[in-house]
Amino acid sequence: MTLEPDKVYKVTKGNTDRSILTGDLIFVDGKSGALVVPAGKGWLEKDEQTQSVMDFECIRI
Numbered sequence: 001m002t003l004e005p006d007k008v009y010k011v012t013k014g015n016t017d018r019s020i021l022t023g024d025l026i027f028v029d030g031k032s033g034a035l036v037v038p039a040g041k042g043w044l045e046k047d048e049q050t051q052s053v054m055d056f057e058c059i060r061i
Contacts (some may be wrong), residue, residue: 003035005033008027009058010031011026012057024039029043
């Protein structure tokens with residue numbers, strides 16, 4: 001899945017890892033490439049973006 005940096009997405013299906021849940025708003029930080037999950041009060045650095053983390057579905061809002 002390719003997400004555009006600094007664009008907000010709404011998760012329509014959570015991931016296997018359960019770190020990203022249905023309904024979460026997420027975005028990719030344009031500077032660091034980290035996947036930011038504000039509801040979880042955290043982020044996932046590029047090296048943490050494994051298949052089980054990135055297998056969620058989302059729409060751009």
